[in-house]
Structures are given as structure tokens and as C-alpha cells.
Amino acid sequence: MLIAGCSRPHENPDAASDVTAKRITAVDKEIPRAGGTLAMALTGVDTLDPARANEASTGEQLILDMLYDGLVRWDALRGELAPAIATSWTVSDDGLTWSFALAPNAQFSNGRAITSADVKFSLERVAARGMSELSAVQLAGIKGYGDFLAKRSPTITGIVATDPTKLVIALDSPFSSLPELLAGPLFGVVAKEGFDATGAITGEAISSGPFTVTARTAGQIDLARTSHSRALLDGVKVTLASDTVATAELFAKGEVQLASIPAENEPDAATTTVRSNNGATFFYGMSVSSPVLGNAALRTAIVKAIDRSAIQAKYFAQSGELANGLIPPGVAGHRDDACGEACAFDAAAAKQMVTAALAGASAPTIHVDYFTDSAGREADIATMIAQSLVAAGLPAEPRAHAFEDYHSFIASGAAELFRFGWVGTFDSPDAYLTPLFGSVGSDNVFGLKDAEADKLIGAARAAADPDVRMGKYVALEDRILSLASIVPIVRYRSVYAVSAELRDLSTDTEGLFDIERIWLAH
Template identity: 35%
Template sequence: MGRSSRTARLLAACSAALVLVVGACADGDGAASDQPDGAEPSPVSGGVLRLAIERPEHLDPALARSVPQSELIVADLLFDGLTAYDDQRAEVVPALAERWGASADQRRWRFRLREGATFASGKEITAAEVKASLDRITAEGSASPAAPGLARITKVSATQADLVTIALDAPLATLPEVLSNPALGIVPASAGPVGTKRFDLAPDGSGPFVLADDDNGLRGDDAIRLRRARGADTLLDGVELQIHEELADAAAAVRQSEADWSLVPDDELGAEEKGRSDDPFAAMLFYGLNANHPDLGDVRFRQAIVRAIDRESILEEVYDGTLVPRNGVVPIGVPGAAEDPCGERCAFDPERARALVKALYPSGGVPTVAIDHDDGRHQQQVAEAIESDLEAVGIPAEPRSRPFLSYIDFVGDDSQEMFRLGSTGAYPSADAYLSPLFAAAGADDAVGLTQPNVEAALAEARSTPDPEQRFRLLARVERLTMREIPVVPLGQFRTPSLQSDRTQDLELSLTGTFDAPAVWLSPNP
């Protein structure tokens, strides 16, 4: 049970027994360091990492969402999938599956399970358990947000006790990346359908940490205590999940030395303080331009809109520079992202925007562009800034705000014009961002832009086993789509967080999780 750390580490002499008292190996008098002055400290084992998090609604990984981010973090602590993703190496690595391979047409995959892997209960993780785990997510009526990522699966088979075979209805060379999603962590067949309350409250995990023997999971009030799983290769003895209703309270716990790590709330974006880190997050913010709307069907008008908007000023004034400017829809750092997919077409140039508007509407009659957005504070500010920039070049604009939940229902009914949109890929590949937006059968095809050459390039990428060649194909797709200006790109989010001095090697991945087995606590912070 549990996965291997990214790098082999020598464990120090601190007791490997479970210690539920916070900092049992890291606090107290501590031993004098044997490290020479100025030398990098060596990792030591022991202690309990204290994470201050927003209250997760679920512990079942199949229900984990990126908001609240705590759900993916908890899923990654309690469960392993068949594969995992290593940000440092930018590649998929083994987790419960020790190796895998595909047929020449990338439509049939086999995953060989790691020997000795068990659930927290001690039950062996077999191919039959993996099949049941994936089947519950793809079952009709499943409420799992991870289900669309498995839409191409036609059958999962337990070919042997340790061999899982997955058949697909079309080539998918990125299936190992798809399966690295923490929401696809393997659960026992006894878990029942997605949403079964008993399992959701106190699950039987497959990951590096398990619920402590006396912990009640989500039945408890203000903390969930985890211990190292049997046989797990981790440096920590355990993890204490301190539950908070508000992120501000979680961050305050770190500042008061009551916790070791937390996220930072939006209203504290841009602040500088000790222990603060702003790590790239694999989520994008942009405004879609509905090419099916009669007022936005001409690419020249869409180009006038994007050239009119001072996007860097918006990011600086509204988001205090905490978003990274990006001229595309795939985040920087995701394999297959093009370097500058929109290029000069998206450059801020109000004079060129005015000229385009005048050429398109020489006699006037420029249509009013509706700026659709949810009622979040930042989104209202962005919409107001866009309205000002558009009207400055002669494009009338009208912000239209909706409550968040009704806005989600509104997007996609084809009446939206220029509308707030964003994406968080379900797995670390450009395909996870491009296909939902631009494939004919894409789940989020709200921009109304499908092109035969884009469809062909996406299909070729999914059929290409060589990663580097696939990345080049996907980068080409992003450049092709951005030529048509389907979106006004704004930027890539960051994950702002705080951590204590004693916390070592806690590095957030693009998905906002971290390699918990590699984290350790310094005895001499």
C-alpha cells in the first residue's frame, strides 16, 4: 500500500511507530544537527503534518472537485490510482500499476498491478477491485465529476488477478495521464455506488495515508487524523487535517503556528509574507466568444474585441498580478501547451481595434456586445474593465451578471455572447483543455467553433504513442484554434499558500496537490 517517493531517501532514527501527537518527532528539545553550517539538511522521518483546510464535502475520491481544493488534496492522501503524475519529470509514473502498455491503435490498454498493494483494511487490491472502482464512476447516473474523462471506455476487464484490461471506442494515447487524476483513486468493490454515504464519510483507502484507528472521518467535528498506511514509503508518521469553514481561518492557523500549511483566500491575493508561495495552477481564466452568435460570427470583429482589451492591466488591477498572463487556453507547464499560441493577433492595440470596427461598420450600427459573467466580486470588476476598453474603441458593451449557479446553467444554451469561462484540465495534457472546448463532441463546446483540421489534428494526437510527437501535435491544435479568436485569453491561476518553517519539500503540483510521501518536518526550523 502507498506509493514510492520521488527520490530515494535515507530515513533517520526517529521512531516509525504511529504518533498522533502533533510534531512528536519534530518538536520538543530535538537533537543537535549533524549538518555542517550552510549544508542542505537531510530529510528525517517522523512527526505529523498539520494541514489547515476548508471543510471537504466528500472523502470519496470519485466526488472530489477542484473547488474546494481540499477535496483533491484529501483524495490524493487517502487513495492511489493506477498511475500518478510527476511534475518534476513531466511524465506519468507508476502508482498501483507498476507498468502498462497499449495496442498499436491505442484502443486497448493493459495495466499490471503492483504486488502487495492493499486497502487500509488489509484487503488485497486486485484487478477485480480496480474494475469495480472504475465501473462505479462510469455507471449511468454517476455523480462523479471525473466520469467525462472515462467516456471513451467501453469495457474494463479483470483479465488476471493482477492484470486490468481497458477497451476504448477510439484511440487514446493519453489514457495513463487520464488515470492519474486523484479523483480516480481506487476504492474497494464494497464501497457501493458513487455517493454511498457510509463510504463517503469514512472510506477504506488505497493511498499512502489512512484514517487513524479512532478517527471518524467526516463524522468528526474539527479534525481528521491520518496515519501512515501499512508498508507506505513515507517520511511522515501521519497527517492532521484541521477543518475550517473559511480559508481565512485556515491561513490564520498557520500564522499562529497552529498548523503547517494552508491555502490563502482570494482577498489576500498579492500579499507578501514569510512562508508565502504562489505556485502555478493548471487552471485558466478567459472570456469565450460565441462564434454561433450572429453578432460575433465574423473573426475580424472578434479580433477587434481582443485587441481592444488591456488584459495585462486587468490582471494587475483586479488580481494584483497573481494570475500569469497567457495567450491561449492551455496552462504553461502542461505538456502540449504552445509557447505563444495567439501571438500578435491577441496583442493589445486599440488603434488597430478601432480600424477593424470602422472597416466592418463604416456606416455605424456596431452591435452591442453582452458581457456575461457570474456575480463574483472579481468577475464584476473584470466585466466593468472590459466594458470600458470596448467602448473606448467604439464597441458598445453591456455587462450582464447572474448568480453563480444560474450562470453555470446559462453557459452553453447558445444565447451567451462574450462570457466568462475558464478551465481546469482533468489530467495533465493539453488534450484535456482543447478537446472539451473545440472537439465537435466536446463537453464544453460553448464557443461554437469546430473545424475539420482541428478535429483531424486532435484525433492524430490521441493516436500518437510517442509523447514528444503528441505534444507537438497538440501545440499545433492550440495555435490553429487561436487563429480564429474563440476566446479572449486572460491568464493562468496560481495557488497561493502558506507554510511553516519546519515543513520541508511540500511542493504543490499543477493540480494543486502535493507528493505527501516526500514531505518531512525539520527538527530544527
């Protein structure tokens, strides 16, 4: 999903997060032990409802992942899909029909059996959020989605639940990464009886995952292992804090064993930390439909003119690493330097490229659009970029916007060279490429319409073979970078402080961890 600079901003303008996954493993010959309650501190948890969750909140995603299972789950340790509520799944030869066989013993925390009707209900609750939310938009390829959203049909006809232990999903076009999408916490299965007529949760949430809520206050959520859970922990006590400074203080006092802490600060040498990729990336984009940026050669020169490493070193030394492409580490198809020479800063070369691109015409003034933040960091970065362009022979001016107005400004198409961010919400390169760069992509705010890119998207989504699929997505990334509509700058880090007794914590590409593997060495 786009963050702070597109159609759906959810990012705190003063916050940062994300990168490489790391695993805290058991000491040699230690045997995992059952029991104990894990105390953790998180931020940004406002709801326990998957259909109302903020896709950009790692804290919220972590809680949802503990409470709700989807049809499938992502095994971070093995780097592959694994059964959850569905024991197996198949796709038709044409890629248009997916069939999921549900576990006959799957049940909610209230003891009721989970059926295909519950899965259908859950997916339709998410779809009903409409085109303003990425989780809903990602279901738009299911047959009947449009009629459902337009209220011409009370249900999505392409989600078929006639057999209690079998769910069928019919698509308008192939989407080979559908299981990866459905493994995300936003598509967890909920019980209809757990909601009132307005869609609000009644009482404590009825869960379908490894833990259930036993108590909840404004500042704390207590979870207990369900009877069908594979978890080793007896429970989890989650303290909800206002920010990562507060969570770090809780960890320092010994009140919690796991806490998200400020990514911007160098942690104490005595503190064990995990720096985790949460899928968030900081970019500058270019509107190819803008009169001043329609020249592809000029855009290529702009990419070359910006000193991305200097921006990362000055403002993101602890909170992010240099982004050299679009597909992040840990996701199939990632390459350490996908952008290569095209993104390598060279002021002299950039100046020559600007002269060649203008071919004697007057240089246009480039507006560097950004949103304001309390620390002034965004203004400083925009100023650095503008100065780089001036040095390359292009007049440039930073142009500030209020954070609350920024998304509508970007969506209007009036931006030129603009700051934005993106969070991939599932473990596939599709999540980082298709919504942004497809001609009909839900978040294509660049005005980019490229037949070759669209062809590669179609081929990747139709490819049943994972290697073929990855090859198409890599070619798609290369094509997008060659069009110079984006300047990748930083991949954010989330940082967790971890106590000495915590074992077997492994994170995935969105910064989530498998709670069922974690155990405590007492």
C-alpha cells in the first residue's frame, strides 16, 4: 500500500521502520519447552478486526496474526506456504479457479467448526472496504467483485461455499500469487456471530488462530493459547504503548521480553536486537504525465543526479538501508543491485545527460513535492534533492504540502518529483510491482502506461511454475526501472529488543513472526 504520498496514506510522518530478517535460535542442544507467558510491547494497535486494520501498522498485523488464521500461512523459517485452515489447495489449468480443502477439525475459539461459509463471509467483509483500501482492492480480480461493491449483488459470486469443507474462488484473470495474498493477517477468518449489526466486534474477539483474547483494556491485551493451537507458549501479554520510546523504556525496566524500539537510535550494546524487514520503502516518484517530466531521458538524468547514499547516511543510518531496486530482500526475485548503474550517483554524468535530454530547449523548473513533518526531515531531504538537480543544470524548488492533504494532491496527478512510500502486504514481488506500475494498478500515481510492463504482469500472474513467474517479475522490475519513473532511496527497518530467554523468533518480509514457534528458556 502507498504510504504518505498517494491515494491511501497511513504512515505517521514522524515515524520510520524496516530490512533484513534475522532469527534468534535456540542454543545448541536446547530442547523447546512448552509453557510460560511472553510479555511484549507494541505500538499502533487500534483494532482486532482484520477488515478494519491498518495495512501499514506492523503492531496491528502482529496481533491479528496471533488471533486469526487464514486459509494458508507463511512459514518464515522455511520460506514457503504452509497449511492453516485449508489443508491443501489446487488451481485449474487455466489459472482461473482455485479450490481450497478445509481442515475438518478447524474451529473457532468458541468451539464452533470453521466452514467455507465463514471464509466467504470474512473475505467479503474485507472486500466491502472498497477501492480506498488495498486489502479490498487486491480481491478485485475475483468474479463478481464489481457487482458486490456496486451493491448489485449481496455477495461475491466468485467465492463459492456450497460445501462446508471446500471453498472455490473463481477469478476474472489468472493470479498465481493468490495463496500468498490470502496468507496475510488481513485475510484471517472471523466468526459472523462475533460482530453486531454495525460490523463492530461484540465482547472479546472470537479467534480462529493460535491464541484468543482473555482480557483487554486500553493499555493491554491478554492472550491465551487455544485448544487447537500448535503454540508452545501458554499466553502472550501485550502492552500497548504510544510510541517506540515508551516500549523501549518498558524493555529497559524488564517489564517485557520483546519490544519494538526506535529504529533511529543506536541500541545499547548489551541489548540483543532483531532488525526486521517490514516491507516499507521510501521512494521519490516522477509523474510521467507531467509536462516537465514527460521526457524519459530527462527522468533518467534526474535519477542519476540524486545522491541516494548521502540521503540514507544522513537521515536513515540506523532506521533504513539503501534501496537499490523495487523487490525487497527476502522476496523471490530480489537482487542486491537491481537498479545498477542507472541509480549510481554521478553529478558530472547527470549534467551531461540533462544537456542531451534538453537538446537545446530551455530547462524546466522541477518542483520537488513533499509533506511536512514536525522534525523538518522531509523538507531537508527535498532541499537536498532540489540542490542536486540544480547542480545538474535543472532549476528546482521544494514544494511543501500539509500531511493531511498530501495523498489527495498526489492522486490528483499535479505532483512532479514527489515523495512517497509503499508497503507490500504479502510475500510476492507482485505486491511491490503490480499495484504501482500496472496501467490499471490501484496505486499507479505516476501516470505510467506501458504495454510491455502490462504484458509482463499478465505473464507473471499466469505462470504456474515459480521459477518462470520469478523470471517475469524480475524482467518487470527491470522494465519499470528503465522507464525512470521512480527513485528508490531507503528500505525502512523495524527493530525489536529481545530478552535472553526468548528462543526461535524468526521474522518474515513484512516484519511478522511465527508466534507458534517462539518459546521461553525458563
